[in-house]
Amino acid sequence: MSTPPGKLIAVDAGLARIGVATCDPLGITVRPLVVFQRGSRNEDFDHLVAIVAEQEAEAVVCGLPLSMDGSESEQTKMTRTWALRLARALRTARKEPLPVIFWDERLSSFAAQEWMADDPKRAKQMGEDAYAAAVILRSFLDARKRGEGERWGRIELPKK
Numbered sequence: 001m002s003t004p005p006g007k008l009i010a011v012d013a014g015l016a017r018i019g020v021a022t023c024d025p026l027g028i029t030v031r032p033l034v035v036f037q038r039g040s041r042n043e044d045f046d047h048l049v050a051i052v053a054e055q056e057a058e059a060v061v062c063g064l065p066l067s068m069d070g071s072e073s074e075q076t077k078m079t080r081t082w083a084l085r086l087a088r089a090l091r092t093a094r095k096e097p098l099p100v101i102f103w104d105e106r107l108s109s110f111a112a113q114e115w116m117a118d119d120p121k122r123a124k125q126m127g128e129d130a131y132a133a134a135v136i137l138r139s140f141l142d143a144r145k146r147g148e149g150e151r152w153g154r155i156e157l158p159k160k
Contacts, residue, residue: 006058009033009051010137012105012129013063013082018044019129021137022055027145030138032130041082045089052090052098059098060086063105063136064152070104087155096159102152103140105132 008027012019020033033055036047052060062083065075083100091097 007055008059008061008137008140009055009057010061010103010133010140011048011063011086012133012136013079014038014129017127017129018048019127019131019133020048020051021130021134022057023137023141027141030134030141032127032134035127035129041085042089045086048086049090049093053094057098060090060100061103061137061140062086062100063133064102066104066106066152068106084155087157091157091160097157100155101140101150102154103136103150104152105136 006025008023010021012021015038017035017037019035021030022033023030034051036044038044039047048060051057062079065073065079067073067076080102083102087097087100090100
């Protein structure tokens with residue numbers, strides 16, 4: 001399956017915070033959007049549903065925490081389960097499913113810190129997790145431009 005054209009959001013879901021980034025409808029520019037503290041699962045999903053609606057996103061790119069050798073860990077499995085629950089919450093709220101695409105997040109925090117050093121004032125306001133989400137989204141868009149497939153899978157729920 002190919003990713004629909006249009007705006008995307010990327011999510012870097014950590015244990016304490018969730019960083020979110022977005023891109024323009026053509027997938028040319030990427031920007032960090034927001035970081036919010038984790039609450040209950042429902043609070044987190046309500047927040048993300050609102051962001052998806054506000055941004056008019058066509059899909060969600062979810063950072064996948066792989067081990068440095070590319071293998072999946074317990075954290076990877078937890079993220080996949082969390083993303084499935086997010087996909088269900090999005091389908092319920094929107095009355096139609098939205099694809100959730102997994103993308104490798106290895107070294108995204110390191111790249112985010114480098115990006116943040118270029119714009120420290122904005123970086124301080126935004127937070128590292130939003131920049132990490134932007135790095136994940138940029139990596140995904142660059143790979144899509146090169147014609148690379150979605151190597152880590154996606155969630156495509158049926159309509160209810």
